[in-house]
Amino acid sequence: MHCTRRHLMALAAAALAAAAPGFSHAQAKTKVAAVYTVPFEQQWVSRIHKALKAAEARGEIEYKASENVANADYERVLREYATAGNQLIVGESFAVEAAARKVAKDFPKTAFLMGSSGKPQAPNFSVFDNYIQEPAYLTGMIAGGMTKSNRIGMVGGFPIPEVNRLMHAFMAGAKETNPKVEFTVTFINSWFDPPKAKEAAFAMIDQGADLLYAERFGVSDAAKERSKLAVGNVINTQDKYPDTVVASALWNMEPTIDLALKKVKDGKFTAEDYGQYSMMKHKGSELAPLGSFEKKVPPEVVAKVKAREQAIRDGKFTVPVNDSQPKSSAK
Incomplete structure (x- = not known):
C-alpha cells in the first residue's frame, strides 16, 4: 500500500511538473502598476487608465495605480512599485524625467513605459506620446x-x-x-x-x-x-x-498598452518609441x-x-x- 501510494504521488508530481510551464504561462497575470501626477479623470491619464482597466477586465493583468502623486514623491512611488515585483510600470514622466529614468536604471529587469518628450533608454525604458x-x-x-x-x-x-x-x-x-x-x-x-x-x-x-x-x-x-x-x-x-x-x-491608448503588455508577456520588451501607435493608421x-x-x-x-x-x-x-x-x- 505504502509503495503504491508513493508511486501515485510520484506520478502526480511528474504530471504537475509537466503541466506547470504551460499552465503558469497561460494563467499568470502580468503585474502592472501606474503612477500618475494628476487625477484619474484628467484627460491624458484617463486614456491610459482606461486601456489598462480594459486589460484588467479581460483578466490579463493585475493592475495597481496611484493618482495625484506629487513630483517630489514620484521617484519613491516608482521604486515601491518596482520593488514589489511589478513587471510593467506606466506613467507620465514629463516633469519627473530624470527621476523616472534613474529608477529604470536601478531596475533593469522591470519594463517602464512612460509618456515622455525624450528618447527611449536602453534596456527597459520605453516612451510614448499622444501623436493625435x-x-x-x-x-x-x-x-x-x-x-x-x-x-x-x-x-x-x-x-x-x-x-x-x-x-x-x-x-x-x-x-x-x-x-x-x-x-x-x-x-x-x-x-x-x-x-x-x-x-x-x-x-x-x-x-x-x-x-x-x-x-x-x-x-x-x-x-x-x-x-x-x-x-x-x-x-x-x-x-x-x-x-x-x-x-x-x-x-486611444489601447494599441500602445496592448503591444507593451504582449512584449512583456513574451519576454521581448525593449527600449522603444511607441509614439507611432497613437496615430490613426494604428x-x-x-x-x-x-x-x-x-x-x-x-x-x-x-x-x-x-x-x-x-x-x-x-x-x-x-x-x-x-x-x-x-x-x-x-x-
Missing part, C-alpha cells in the same frame, strides 16, 4: 467652418511639444477651411486647474472668440455658460456638453462622431473633412508635426 495631430487637424477644419467671428480662442496646459503640436495641427486645419481665422493662445501652466482654464476662456470670449479649443478641462464650461462653441481634445465630452462641443480629437487616434452637431456643421465642411480624413488614412496627406510654441495671431 491628425484628428486635431480635422477638428480644426470643422472649427474653421463653424466660427462666425473668425476668432478662435485656444487654452493649453503647458507649451510643451505634446500640446504645441496638437494646437498647430488644429490651427492649420482651421486655416484650410477658413483662411480668415485668427487665434488667441493662452497657457495656464497647469495640467489640471479647471477654474483657471475657465477664466482664460472667458477672457477670450470677451475679446470676440466664438469658438474655443479646449485642450484643458474648464474651457468647455466657459463656452457653455456664454453659449459659444468648443472643440475637445483627447476625450469626447459631448455627452456632457451636447450644445457646446462640436468635435473632438480622440486618443487606431491610436480618431475624430469623434459629430453626434449632436451632425446636422449643424455645413455639409460642404463635412465633405472636406471626410476627404481629408481618407487622404490621411491612405497615407496621401501628412499632418505636419510642429513642436514650437504657438503664438496668438489675433490683433
Whole structure:
C-alpha cells in the first residue's frame, strides 16, 4: 500500500511538473502598476487608465495605480512599485524625467513605459506620446467652418511639444477651411486647474472668440455658460456638453498598452518609441462622431473633412508635426 501510494504521488508530481510551464504561462497575470501626477479623470491619464482597466477586465493583468502623486514623491512611488515585483510600470514622466529614468536604471529587469518628450533608454525604458495631430487637424477644419467671428480662442496646459503640436495641427486645419481665422493662445501652466482654464476662456470670449479649443478641462464650461462653441481634445465630452462641443480629437491608448503588455508577456520588451501607435493608421487616434452637431456643421465642411480624413488614412496627406510654441495671431 505504502509503495503504491508513493508511486501515485510520484506520478502526480511528474504530471504537475509537466503541466506547470504551460499552465503558469497561460494563467499568470502580468503585474502592472501606474503612477500618475494628476487625477484619474484628467484627460491624458484617463486614456491610459482606461486601456489598462480594459486589460484588467479581460483578466490579463493585475493592475495597481496611484493618482495625484506629487513630483517630489514620484521617484519613491516608482521604486515601491518596482520593488514589489511589478513587471510593467506606466506613467507620465514629463516633469519627473530624470527621476523616472534613474529608477529604470536601478531596475533593469522591470519594463517602464512612460509618456515622455525624450528618447527611449536602453534596456527597459520605453516612451510614448499622444501623436493625435491628425484628428486635431480635422477638428480644426470643422472649427474653421463653424466660427462666425473668425476668432478662435485656444487654452493649453503647458507649451510643451505634446500640446504645441496638437494646437498647430488644429490651427492649420482651421486655416484650410477658413483662411480668415485668427487665434488667441493662452497657457495656464497647469495640467489640471479647471477654474483657471475657465477664466482664460472667458477672457477670450470677451475679446470676440466664438469658438474655443479646449485642450484643458474648464474651457468647455466657459463656452457653455456664454453659449459659444468648443472643440475637445483627447476625450469626447459631448455627452456632457451636447450644445457646446462640436468635435473632438480622440486618443486611444489601447494599441500602445496592448503591444507593451504582449512584449512583456513574451519576454521581448525593449527600449522603444511607441509614439507611432497613437496615430490613426494604428487606431491610436480618431475624430469623434459629430453626434449632436451632425446636422449643424455645413455639409460642404463635412465633405472636406471626410476627404481629408481618407487622404490621411491612405497615407496621401501628412499632418505636419510642429513642436514650437504657438503664438496668438489675433490683433
